[in-house]
Amino acid sequence: MGTVNGESEPGGTSRTRRRAARPRQGASMADVAQLAGVSSQTVSRVSNGFPGVTEDTRAQVLAAMRELGYRPNSAARALRRGEFRTLGVITFSLSTMGNIRTLEAIATSAAEHGYAVTLLPVAVPTQDEVNGAFSRLGELAVDAVIVIMEIHLLDAATVSLPPGVQVVVADSDAGDRYTVVDTDQAGGARDAVRHLLDLGHDTVWHLAGPEGSFAAQRRANAWRTTLTEAGRTPPPLVRGDWSAESGYRAGLRLADEPDCTAVFTANDQMALGLLRALHERGRRVPDDVSVIGFDDIPESASFLPPLTTIHQDFAEVGRLCVEGVLSKMREGGAEHGTTLVPTRLVRRESTARRPG
Amino acid sequence: MGTVNGESEPGGTSRTRRRAARPRQGASMADVAQLAGVSSQTVSRVSNGFPGVTEDTRAQVLAAMRELGYRPNSAARALRRGEFRTLGVITFSLSTMGNIRTLEAIATSAAEHGYAVTLLPVAVPTQDEVNGAFSRLGELAVDAVIVIMEIHLLDAATVSLPPGVQVVVADSDAGDRYTVVDTDQAGGARDAVRHLLDLGHDTVWHLAGPEGSFAAQRRANAWRTTLTEAGRTPPPLVRGDWSAESGYRAGLRLADEPDCTAVFTANDQMALGLLRALHERGRRVPDDVSVIGFDDIPESASFLPPLTTIHQDFAEVGRLCVEGVLSKMREGGAEHGTTLVPTRLVRRESTARRPG
DNA sequence: CCAGTGGATGTTTACGTAAACATTGCCTAG
DNA sequence: CTAGGCAATGTTTACGTAAACATCCACTGG
Numbered sequence: 001m002g003t004v005n006g007e008s009e010p011g012g013t014s015r016t017r018r019r020a021a022r023p024r025q026g027a028s029m030a031d032v033a034q035l036a037g038v039s040s041q042t043v044s045r046v047s048n049g050f051p052g053v054t055e056d057t058r059a060q061v062l063a064a065m066r067e068l069g070y071r072p073n074s075a076a077r078a079l080r081r082g083e084f085r086t087l088g089v090i091t092f093s094l095s096t097m098g099n100i101r102t103l104e105a106i107a108t109s110a111a112e113h114g115y116a117v118t119l120l121p122v123a124v125p126t127q128d129e130v131n132g133a134f135s136r137l138g139e140l141a142v143d144a145v146i147v148i149m150e151i152h153l154l155d156a157a158t159v160s161l162p163p164g165v166q167v168v169v170a171d172s173d174a175g176d177r178y179t180v181v182d183t184d185q186a187g188g189a190r191d192a193v194r195h196l197l198d199l200g201h202d203t204v205w206h207l208a209g210p211e212g213s214f215a216a217q218r219r220a221n222a223w224r225t226t227l228t229e230a231g232r233t234p235p236p237l238v239r240g241d242w243s244a245e246s247g248y249r250a251g252l253r254l255a256d257e258p259d260c261t262a263v264f265t266a267n268d269q270m271a272l273g274l275l276r277a278l279h280e281r282g283r284r285v286p287d288d289v290s291v292i293g294f295d296d297i298p299e300s301a302s303f304l305p306p307l308t309t310i311h312q313d314f315a316e317v318g319r320l321c322v323e324g325v326l327s328k329m330r331e332g333g334a335e336h337g338t339t340l341v342p343t344r345l346v347r348r349e350s351t352a353r354r355p356g
Numbered sequence: 357m358g359t360v361n362g363e364s365e366p367g368g369t370s371r372t373r374r375r376a377a378r379p380r381q382g383a384s385m386a387d388v389a390q391l392a393g394v395s396s397q398t399v400s401r402v403s404n405g406f407p408g409v410t411e412d413t414r415a416q417v418l419a420a421m422r423e424l425g426y427r428p429n430s431a432a433r434a435l436r437r438g439e440f441r442t443l444g445v446i447t448f449s450l451s452t453m454g455n456i457r458t459l460e461a462i463a464t465s466a467a468e469h470g471y472a473v474t475l476l477p478v479a480v481p482t483q484d485e486v487n488g489a490f491s492r493l494g495e496l497a498v499d500a501v502i503v504i505m506e507i508h509l510l511d512a513a514t515v516s517l518p519p520g521v522q523v524v525v526a527d528s529d530a531g532d533r534y535t536v537v538d539t540d541q542a543g544g545a546r547d548a549v550r551h552l553l554d555l556g557h558d559t560v561w562h563l564a565g566p567e568g569s570f571a572a573q574r575r576a577n578a579w580r581t582t583l584t585e586a587g588r589t590p591p592p593l594v595r596g597d598w599s600a601e602s603g604y605r606a607g608l609r610l611a612d613e614p615d616c617t618a619v620f621t622a623n624d625q626m627a628l629g630l631l632r633a634l635h636e637r638g639r640r641v642p643d644d645v646s647v648i649g650f651d652d653i654p655e656s657a658s659f660l661p662p663l664t665t666i667h668q669d670f671a672e673v674g675r676l677c678v679e680g681v682l683s684k685m686r687e688g689g690a691e692h693g694t695t696l697v698p699t700r701l702v703r704r705e706s707t708a709r710r711p712g
Numbered sequence: 713c714c715a716g717t718g719g720a721t722g723t724t725t726a727c728g729t730a731a732a733c734a735t736t737g738c739c740t741a742g
Numbered sequence: 743c744t745a746g747g748c749a750a751t752g753t754t755t756a757c758g759t760a761a762a763c764a765t766c767c768a769c770t771g772g
Contacts (some may be wrong), residue, residue, distance in 0.1 A: 020488070026520070028727090028729085029728065029729065029730095030728080038751075038752085039751065039752045039753075040728090040729080040730095040752095041729095041730075041731095041751075041752065041753080042719080042750085042751060042752080043729095044729065044730055044731095045730090045751090046729080047729090047730095051749095052750060053750075053751085054590040054749095054750065055749090057750080057751085071494040071495060072495055072728085073435070073727085073728050073729075074440075074495055074496060074497040075432075075433075075435040075440065075497060075727085075728080075729095076435050076727070076728035076729045076730090076757090077427070077429050077431075077728080077729060077730085078431035078434075078497070078729095079431040079432050079435050079728080079729075079731050079756095079757050079758065079759090080728080080729045080756085080757060081644075081729085081730075081731095081757090082757075083432060084430075086496070086497070093460065094456050094457075094459065094460045100450050101450075102454055103450065103475075104449065104477060106449045107475045107476075108477050111476075111492075113478065115473045116474050116475070116476075116496055116497075117440070117474065118472050118473065118474050118475075119463045119472075119473045119474075120467075120472075121460060121463040121464050121467065124757080132574075136467075137430055138427040139427060139430055140430060140472055141430040141431060141434070141440070141442070141497060143471070164382070222643060243654075243655065243658060244655055244658060245655070245658030246659075248658070257734090269655075273658075276632075276660070281495075297597075298387035299599065299600055299601070299625075302599065302600060302601030302604075304604075304632070309736055349772065350735080384757090384758055384759085385758065385759065385760095386758080394721075394722085395722045395723075396722095396758090396759080396760095397721075397722065397723080397759095397760075398720085398721060398722080399759095400759065400760055400761095401721090401760090403759090403760095404760080407719095408719065408720060408721080409720075410719095410720065410721090410752085413720080413721085428759080429758050429759070431757085431758080431759095432758035432760090433758080433759060433760085434727090435726095435727050435728065435757090435758080435759075435761095436726085436727060436758080436759045436760050437727090437759085437760075438727075441764070469756080497717090589767095610753045611736065621713085687756085713747090713772105714771105714772095715768100715770105715771095715772095716770085716771090716772105717768105717769085717770080717771100718764105718768095719766105719767095719768090719769105720743100720760090720766085720767085720768100720769105720770095721764100721765080721766080721767100722764080722765070723762105723763085723764070723765090724752100724761105724762085724763080725760100725761090725762085725763100726753090726759100726760100726762105727758105727761105728757105728759085729756105729757090729766095730749090730755100730756100730757095731754105731756090731757105732753105732754085732756105732768090733752105733753085733754080733755100734751100734752075734753070734754090735749105735751080735752070735753085736749105736750085736751075736764090737748105737750090737751100737760085738747105738748090738750100738751090738766100739746105739747090739748095739751090740744105740745100740746090740747085740748105741744100741746085741747100742743100742744090742745090742746100
């Protein structure tokens with residue numbers, strides 16, 4: 001390590017020593033300016049694409065930049081401009097496909113706006129962990145934050161944000177306290193139930209997600225409400241845990257319900273398990289039982305039969321999160337509210353008119 | 357825009373105007389220092405937990421920090437220290453489970469080392485896009501880069517990194533040109549084949565991944581080599597595209613091969629489809645046909661029957677990427693090489709002794 | 713009793729950039 | 743022909759932090 005410096009050489013100027021101490025520094029504006037024979041301000045103008053520079057001068061500066069391999073120092077930029085051009089994303093693990101797709105869309109959309117994305121993973125969804133993520137945030141180089149997290153975790157956290165840092169929350173329904181972007185869970189569930197009622201089914205069974213999940217709860221509520229409003233009696237709720245395996249177990253039970261001709265499953269994975277159980281029990285889909293899912297994961301088009309489902313536009317959610325947080329930054333807006341992203345019914349082959 | 361300034365007011369000092377122009381700035385060290393009645397250097401010492409500060413003074417400074425809601429400005433810090441404490445991750449979309457789990461482990465591990473993670477998504481895996489990501493990187497506030505990408509995409513790219521930025525590549529086999537951390541694909545495939553041979557099967561069929569994938573290629577090569585070394589004749593290769601649907605189609609074909617008693621599938625999704633096809637054709641697993649997968653996705657334990665598979669430790673890959681890149685930064689090492697993360701055979705119920 | 717020592721704290725400075733202001737020189741209108 | 747104006751470029755300064763160096767003071771040992 002020490003051998004690199006060559007400190008034994010006595011004549012080293014302080015400049016040389018500094019360089020040696022921080023070898024990763026590249027060329028600065030001053031270096032480029034000197035080589036190009038202009039002032040550093042002109043280099044800055046070229047670097048930022050500002051007007052007021054002759055074509056000749058610009059070319060000369062660009063040449064010098066290339067020769068020195070100049071890269072603007074983003075720390076100095078951020079310090080000078082007072083902003084980092086970076087968005088922080090707090091998310092509880094990347095375990096669900098929806099979160100990931102949302103994150104991906106956020107990253108892409110942020111890049112389009114010239115923003116980078118910094119990830120703040122929360123390993124365990126405890127209150128402490130979430131609090132920790134938010135306080136670490138204070139020291140982090142971000143201008144705004146997007147939280148992808150169910151609201152009950154956020155609720156528990158003592159959220160204290162650095163001044164001037166805006167927040168948008170995805171996957172939540174706390175529109176009264178935060179700016180929220182979310183899929184229209186209720187609308188999607190309503191469309192699913194209505195689709196089955198329109199096909200002539202007397203009622204619709206529901207295979208719900210776990211109790212802890214607000215998304216599951218909202219879908220279940222909308223299912224119940226829609227049935228009640230249509231004058232039907234909601235059958236007993238069947239609960240899974242989002243997994244295909246839990247859908248399979250639920251399916252074995254539902255296969256034994258003779259008057260069960262239509263099932264709305266709270267996600268596609270559980271629908272997959274359900275399809276398998278019904279198939280094993282000799283209940284044909286869609287001839288005997290219609291099944292509709294939720295999410296429209298890539299595989300659902302390849303299920304047997306291809307699954308009718310409710311498409312969620314995660315990409316749009318991510319995009320709106322970014323736009324929302326950027327506009328809040330510009331306008332300093334503090335007002336809350338929820339932006340709902342509509343779902344779309346995707347008709348495939350797992351639903352049909354009521355038998356008989 | 358101009359209306360915000362209130363420029364008509366004549367008496368505004370330049371200081372006031374500056375504040376108004378950048379309202380998001382919080383308290384600085386100077387502010388804390390003034391309130392605490394100490395110098396800003398002392399605040400710096402407290403902020404960084406340096407010794408040489410009386411307990412009294414420290415308490416006073418901390419109180420002042422709390423009162424003003426002081427947060428260190430990370431841009432100024434980065435500028436001063438010459439490093440960002442941030443790792444960049446370049447990845448081609450977050451479409452595969454493996455990449456995501458690796459990314460998650462990277463983020464967690466980086467956080468443990470006091471580093472943040474910035475995401476550089478490459479929307480389309482074209483040469484231009486990859487090049488673009490690498491050049492954007494130059495302006496980005498990162499000290500080092502981890503690339504999660506198959507090597508042929510990286511190969512095509514004209515990779516020019518800013519000086520001093522170290523790189524580690526995951527999911528690749530270019531150990532001669534980069535520092536690589538990867539799952540031991542060949543070892544895993546070999547274990548899978550040997551497991552089936554040990555169970556008495558004459559030979560092992562292989563349902564491979566798509567031709568474009570190096571991971572698929574390495575698994576297929578190891579499959580062939582292991583069979584040949586054991587003196588068996590490799591059956592014709594069957595190719596899928598990683599999807600369950602392609603596994604199902606392949607399964608329908610394999611079900612008609614009477615001497616196919618053992619199949620090594622290049623991933624668990626295809627194994628799922630294969631299981632379904634075999635079930636439909638009345639070929640019992642594992643009684644008639646043994647099936648082994650690769651990856652050990654969470655669902656595979658719930659397949660019917662639970663899938664014997666090769667566990668990939670994505671978390672370990674991510675962790676090693678971070679450690680590797682950090683140690684390269686410390687030591688300025690330029691030497692390349694590949695670190696292999698071992699796989700593990702997970703015995704469940706889809707494999708059994710050869711029938712008859 | 714005083715020089716010496718070392719811990720606590722203060723002062724100066726530079727990091728690289730870009731805003732604000734200053735200067736130069738050429739072109740045009742009167 | 744010259745004042746005025748504008749485009750191109752240069753100079754100064756501050757952003758917030760932390761390293762390096764300077765200072766102060768209390769205590770110790772001879």
